Amino acid sequence: MTAAGATTGVGATPQTDKLSRRQVAWRLAQDIAEGNYVNLGIGMPELVANFIPDGREIIFHSENGILGMGPEPSAYEVDYDLINAGKKPITMLPGGAFFHHADSFAMIRGGHIDLCVLGAFQISSKGDLSNWSTGGPDSVPAVGGAMDLAVGARKVFVMTDHSTTKGDAKLVDECAFLLTGPGVVDTIYTDIAVVDVTENGFVVREKVPGLSFGEVQERTGAALGGADTCGDLVVPEVG
Amino acid sequence: MTAAGATTGVGATPQTDKLSRRQVAWRLAQDIAEGNYVNLGIGMPELVANFIPDGREIIFHSENGILGMGPEPSAYEVDYDLINAGKKPITMLPGGAFFHHADSFAMIRGGHIDLCVLGAFQISSKGDLSNWSTGGPDSVPAVGGAMDLAVGARKVFVMTDHSTTKGDAKLVDECAFLLTGPGVVDTIYTDIAVVDVTENGFVVREKVPGLSFGEVQERTGAALGGADTCGDLVVPEVG
Amino acid sequence: MINKIVETLHDAVSVIEDGAVILISGFGESGNPTELAHALIDHGARDLTLVNNNAGNGHVGLAALLESGQVRKMICSFPRSSHSEVFDTMYRERRIELEVVPQGTLAERIRAAGAGIGGFFTRTTIGTPLAEGKERREYNGQEYVLEDPLHADIALVKADLADRWGNLTFRLAARNFGPIMCTAAKITIVQARSIVPLGDIPPEQVVTPGIFVDRVVEVPNPGSEREMIERDFRYTVGDGV
Amino acid sequence: MINKIVETLHDAVSVIEDGAVILISGFGESGNPTELAHALIDHGARDLTLVNNNAGNGHVGLAALLESGQVRKMICSFPRSSHSEVFDTMYRERRIELEVVPQGTLAERIRAAGAGIGGFFTRTTIGTPLAEGKERREYNGQEYVLEDPLHADIALVKADLADRWGNLTFRLAARNFGPIMCTAAKITIVQARSIVPLGDIPPEQVVTPGIFVDRVVEVPNPGSEREMIERDFRYTVGDGV
Numbered sequence: 001m002t003a004a005g006a007t008t009g010v011g012a013t014p015q016t017d018k019l020s021r022r023q024v025a026w027r028l029a030q031d032i033a034e035g036n037y038v039n040l041g042i043g044m045p046e047l048v049a050n051f052i053p054d055g056r057e058i059i060f061h062s063e064n065g066i067l068g069m070g071p072e073p074s075a076y077e078v079d080y081d082l083i084n085a086g087k088k089p090i091t092m093l094p095g096g097a098f099f100h101h102a103d104s105f106a107m108i109r110g111g112h113i114d115l116c117v118l119g120a121f122q123i124s125s126k127g128d129l130s131n132w133s134t135g136g137p138d139s140v141p142a143v144g145g146a147m148d149l150a151v152g153a154r155k156v157f158v159m160t161d162h163s164t165t166k167g168d169a170k171l172v173d174e175c176a177f178l179l180t181g182p183g184v185v186d187t188i189y190t191d192i193a194v195v196d197v198t199e200n201g202f203v204v205r206e207k208v209p210g211l212s213f214g215e216v217q218e219r220t221g222a223a224l225g226g227a228d229t230c231g232d233l234v235v236p237e238v239g
Numbered sequence: 240m241t242a243a244g245a246t247t248g249v250g251a252t253p254q255t256d257k258l259s260r261r262q263v264a265w266r267l268a269q270d271i272a273e274g275n276y277v278n279l280g281i282g283m284p285e286l287v288a289n290f291i292p293d294g295r296e297i298i299f300h301s302e303n304g305i306l307g308m309g310p311e312p313s314a315y316e317v318d319y320d321l322i323n324a325g326k327k328p329i330t331m332l333p334g335g336a337f338f339h340h341a342d343s344f345a346m347i348r349g350g351h352i353d354l355c356v357l358g359a360f361q362i363s364s365k366g367d368l369s370n371w372s373t374g375g376p377d378s379v380p381a382v383g384g385a386m387d388l389a390v391g392a393r394k395v396f397v398m399t400d401h402s403t404t405k406g407d408a409k410l411v412d413e414c415a416f417l418l419t420g421p422g423v424v425d426t427i428y429t430d431i432a433v434v435d436v437t438e439n440g441f442v443v444r445e446k447v448p449g450l451s452f453g454e455v456q457e458r459t460g461a462a463l464g465g466a467d468t469c470g471d472l473v474v475p476e477v478g
Numbered sequence: 479m480i481n482k483i484v485e486t487l488h489d490a491v492s493v494i495e496d497g498a499v500i501l502i503s504g505f506g507e508s509g510n511p512t513e514l515a516h517a518l519i520d521h522g523a524r525d526l527t528l529v530n531n532n533a534g535n536g537h538v539g540l541a542a543l544l545e546s547g548q549v550r551k552m553i554c555s556f557p558r559s560s561h562s563e564v565f566d567t568m569y570r571e572r573r574i575e576l577e578v579v580p581q582g583t584l585a586e587r588i589r590a591a592g593a594g595i596g597g598f599f600t601r602t603t604i605g606t607p608l609a610e611g612k613e614r615r616e617y618n619g620q621e622y623v624l625e626d627p628l629h630a631d632i633a634l635v636k637a638d639l640a641d642r643w644g645n646l647t648f649r650l651a652a653r654n655f656g657p658i659m660c661t662a663a664k665i666t667i668v669q670a671r672s673i674v675p676l677g678d679i680p681p682e683q684v685v686t687p688g689i690f691v692d693r694v695v696e697v698p699n700p701g702s703e704r705e706m707i708e709r710d711f712r713y714t715v716g717d718g719v
Numbered sequence: 720m721i722n723k724i725v726e727t728l729h730d731a732v733s734v735i736e737d738g739a740v741i742l743i744s745g746f747g748e749s750g751n752p753t754e755l756a757h758a759l760i761d762h763g764a765r766d767l768t769l770v771n772n773n774a775g776n777g778h779v780g781l782a783a784l785l786e787s788g789q790v791r792k793m794i795c796s797f798p799r800s801s802h803s804e805v806f807d808t809m810y811r812e813r814r815i816e817l818e819v820v821p822q823g824t825l826a827e828r829i830r831a832a833g834a835g836i837g838g839f840f841t842r843t844t845i846g847t848p849l850a851e852g853k854e855r856r857e858y859n860g861q862e863y864v865l866e867d868p869l870h871a872d873i874a875l876v877k878a879d880l881a882d883r884w885g886n887l888t889f890r891l892a893a894r895n896f897g898p899i900m901c902t903a904a905k906i907t908i909v910q911a912r913s914i915v916p917l918g919d920i921p922p923e924q925v926v927t928p929g930i931f932v933d934r935v936v937e938v939p940n941p942g943s944e945r946e947m948i949e950r951d952f953r954y955t956v957g958d959g960v
Contacts, residue, residue, distance in 0.1 A: 094677025333918025
C-alpha cells in the first residue's frame with residue numbers, strides 16, 4: 001500500500017521480483033485455452049497475442065468487426081482499412097471474417113467471446129472493474145467497448161501493473177473510480193502476482209519468488225488469500 | 240350485405256360489373272409508384288407483379304430474405320433454394336440481394352417497405368385488418384409475416400373479393416374475426432371497387448360502371464362515402 | 479488445431495439431450511437440415527421443443543421428426559401449408575403443443591437471444607389476440623409489446639460452404655433463418671454441402687462467422703424436400719447414419 | 720428507372736437541414752466518409768448532432784466539421800484519441816455537448832432504430848454511472864437496463880462498391896458502423912469508391928441492400944485520413960465540391 005514497494009522493488013534479482021509487461025503478457029497467454037475466441041483490450045493487453053504457445057490455435061476478435069486477426073503487418077502490407085480496436089494496422093489469418101458493429105457486439109453481449117483481456121485503473125476484491133474514467137473534472141469521458149466486454153465476455157482477465165506509478169495499490173476493497181462493470185473480473189495478471197477473484201475475495205495463485213507473500217500483501221489494498229497455497233510466478237525472459 | 244348481389248352480379252356486361260382477379264391485380268399495380276419497395280402477400284396479391292406498367296421499376300421484397308425478385312422461372316430455371324414467401328420458385332433481377340430473416344423483418348418493422356399488398360377475411364371502416372385466423376375451433380392458427388407487414392409497411396393495400404363466396408360482406412363496421420392489425424389498411428382493391436380507408440371511414444374512389452353506387456353499398460357492411468365523387472373502375476382485358 | 483468438423487451425422491447430433499429446445503433452419507422447402515433431422519430420429523432424444531418458421535412438409539425432415547413422436551411442442555409462425563398433414567393431424571389430435579409467433583417477432587426473438595438482449599419492444603401484434611398478457615409501452619404515440627429472447631439448446635442449420643473454423647455461407651434464399659439460429663443456441667450443428675479449406679471463403683463474404691458454430695458435418699448431396707415429397711418419402715430409422 | 724446516383728458531393732448533401740441528427744460511419748481512421756463531411760462544411764447546415772464511434776482525428780472530415788462550428792452535440796463511445804485535439808479543446812471550452820454511449824449499446828441503439836424496435840434491455844452499464852436514471856429489469860437473476868433506439872435524419876456512410884439501386888459492399892474492416900447506420904436514418908447518403916453496373920455485386924455478397932440507401936456519390940480516390948493528418952491537412956471551404 002505504500003509507494004516504496006513499487007518504486008524500489010527492482011533489486012538484485014530483477015527477473016524474479018518484478019515482471020516486464022511482456023512477461024506479464026507471456027504469463028497470461030499461457031492461460032488461454034486452445035480454440036478460445038479472445039478479445040484483447042487496447043494497449044498493454046495487445047501484447048498477449050505475441051505469446052500464444054506454439055501450436056495452440058486462438059481466434060482473436062476485435063470490436064470493429066473482425067475475427068481471425070493475425071500478426072502485425074510488414075510496412076509493405078499496412079492498410080488503414082484493416083485496423084484493430086486500438087486503431088493499429090493488423091493482418092488477417094485464413095479463416096478470418098468481417099462483420100458490422102452490431103454483429104460484433106452481438107458476439108460480445110451474447111456471451112460468444114470466451115475471454116477478454118482488459119487493462120484497469122482499479123479492481124475490487126468483489127471483481128468490480130474500473131478502467132474507463134478517473135472521474136477527474138478535466139477528463140474527457142471515453143468508454144469504448146469496455147463496458148460491453150466486461151459484462152459480455154465469459155471470462156474477464158485483467159492485465160495491469162500491481163501498483164500505480166505513484167505506488168498506489170490497484171487491487172482494492174472498493175473501487176474509488178467510476179465502475180466499468182461490477183463483479184466481472186475473474187483473474188488479474190500483474191507484474192508481481194496472478195490473483196484470482198473468488199467468492200472469498202482475492203486469492204493469490206502465483207507470486208514472483210523475489211517477494212514474500214507479505215510484501216505482495218503490502219502492495220495490495222485488500223486482504224489476499226492463498227498464502228499457503230500460492231505457487232511461484234516464474235516467466236522466461238521474453239524479447 | 241345480401242348474398243344475392245355477389246352471386247348474381249354477372250350479367251350482360253361482365254367486364255364492367257365485376258373484375259377478374261387478374262384485373263384487380265392490374266388495377267392495384269397502377270397505383271404502385273416507381274422505385275417502391277413492395278411486399279406482395281401470399282396468394283392473390285402475387286398476381287400484382289405481372290401488371291406493373293412498362294418502364295416502371297419496382298423492387299419486390301420477400302419475407303424469406305430477398306429483394307429484387309424477377310418473373311417466374313422457366314421449368315429449366317427452377318431451383319428450390321430460390322423460392323418466395325409463398326414457397327413458389329422465383330428468379331432474381333440484376334441488383335437483387337439475399338439476407339437473413341432478422342434483417343428481412345428489420346426492413347418490414349423498420350418502415351423501409353413502402354407498400355405491402357395483403358389478402359383479407361375482413362376489413363373494418365377504421366382500417367382494421369383480419370386475415371390470419373377465422374378463430375374456428377378446428378383451424379390451425381397460422382400468422383406468418385402478416386402482423387409484421389400490417390404494422391411495418393408504410394402503406395397497406397388489401398386485395399380481395401368484395402364479398403365472400405357465400406355473399407357476406409368483407410368490408411364491415413367491425414371485424415368479427417381475430418385482428419391482424421388495427422387501423423393499418425390504406426386502400427382496398429376489390430372486384431367491384433377501389434375503396435380508401437379515411438378518417439371518415441370507407442370512401443369509394445372508383446366503382447365498376449355496371450353497378451350503381453347503391454348496389455356497391457348493398458354489398459358492403461359499412462357506410463360508404465364517395466357517392467358524388469367516385470370515378471369509374473375500368474380495367475382492360477388482361478390475359 | 480481448431481477443428482469443428484465431425485465425420486458423421488450420428489456424431490453431429492450425439493450431444494442432443496432429452497427436453498432440448500432446438501432451432502431448425504429453413505423456410506418452406508429451402509434451407510432445411512433434412513439429414514440432421516433424420517439423424518436426430520435415429521439418435522432418439524425425446525420431449526423436444528422445435529422452432530422453425532413452418533411445421534414440416536410431407537414426411538421429410540422436420541415432419542418425420544414430428545411423426546416419430548419425439549416432439550412435445552412446436553414454436554413457429556406458419557404451421558399450415560399444402561404439405562403439413564403430419565403436424566395438422568397431430569395438432570387436431572392434441573398430440574403436440576403449438577406456440578404461434580409472428581414471423582418477424584420469431585426472427586427478432588432468436589436474434590435477441592444470440593445478441594444477449596434481455597427483451598425488446600415491437601409494434602407487431604398490438605391490437606391482436608397474440609398481444610394478450612404482454613407488457614405494453616407507448617413510444618411516440620404508438621403502442622409496443624415487450625417480447626422475450628428465444629434461447630435454445632441446439633441449432634440444426636443447413637449451410638452451403640463451411641470450413642474447419644465453422645465459417646459459413648448460404649445458397650440463395652436458403653439463408654433465411656440459418657444465420658440468426660446459429661447465434662442463439664448453446665450448441666450449433668451445421669450440415670454443409672461442401673467443407674472447404676480454411677481461407678477459401680473470403681473474409682468479406684463469410685455470412686456466419688465460425689464463432690457461432692460448434693459442429694460441422696459435410697452432406698454433399700442433401701435431399702430435395704420437394705422431390706422427396708413427390709415420391710412420398712418415408713424415413714426409416716437407421717437410414718440417416 | 721431507379722437511379723440513386725448523384726453526380727456531385729454537393730448534390731449528395733444538399734438535403735441536410737439545420738438541426739439534423741447525423742450518423743457518420745467509420746471507426747478510427749477506417750470507413751470515414753471524409754469527402755461527404757467536407758461537403759457538409761461547404762453546405763453549411765448548423766446546429767447538428769453527430770453520431771460516430773469517435774470524435775474525429777486531426778483536422779480531417781468529422782474533426783473539420785466540428786472545427787467549423789456547425790456541431791452542437793457529439794454522441795460517441797470514445798471521443799479520446801491520439802489525434803482528437805479538436806474535440807478535446809471544444810469539450811474543455813464547453814463549446815460542444817457530449818453524450819458517451821458504450822460502443823455496443825451505441826451499435827445496438829442504431830440497429831434498433833433501423834429495425835423498428837421501440838427499446839431493448841441490455842446488461843451493459845449495470846453497476847456504472849451510465850445506468851443512472853435508466854429503467855431496470857431482472858432476467859434470470861441478472862439486471863438489465865432499458866435503452867432507446869437512436870434514430871437519425873441523415874447517415875453519411877463510406878462504402879466500397881455501389882450500384883444504382885444503392886446496394887453496397889464495404890472494404891475489409893471499413894465495414895464497421897456503415898451497414899447499421901444505413902438502416903437508421905431517414906436519408907442515407909453514401910460515398911462509394913466505385914459505382915458498378917446493376918448485377919455486378921452478386922446477390923449473396925451484397926452487404927447493405929439498396930433499400931437502406933437513398934443517394935450514392937462516387938469518390939474514386941478517397942483521402943487517407945492517416946496521410947492527411949501526417950501532412951497536417953486543413954480543410955478550406957469550397958475544396959470539397
